[in-house]
Amino acid sequence: MGNKLVGRKRQVVEERYTKPQGLYVNTDVDIKKLRKLIVESKLAPCYPGDDESCHELEECPICFLFYPSLNRSRCCMKSICTECFLQMKNPNSARPTQCPFCKTPNYAVEYRGVKTKEEKGMEQVVRYK
Secondary structure, eight states: OOOOOOOOOOOOOOGGGGSOOSSSSOOOOOHHHHHHHHHTTSSOOOOOOBSSOOTTOEEOTTTOOEESOOEEETTTOOEEOHHHHHHHSOTTOSSOOOOTTTOOSSOOEEEOOSOOHHHHHHHHHHHTO
């Protein structure tokens, strides 16, 4: 029988969300590489941030804007938008980047899509303890 590649399902992302929305002025970003990471669901799309809170939106703790979905730190699972992550992870530096939340070296994120109801519920439980 044939072998199937099991992996992350590619998401359909509008082209305009595969590049920075201009949250930061100085961005030294490889747009082709960024687009590939977003299309392969390795980074969250670069949605424009919203100033207003909404039940379905998540807040980035760095820029304080709200997004449909965010990346998660691999070390401590804290949320961060793609544009803030790109500012933290300097591609021209030889030094490893520390997590801005827990200071773990070699900061990296993953994209899991929109938070589930269970994840949102757990977050509320932790927040009110």
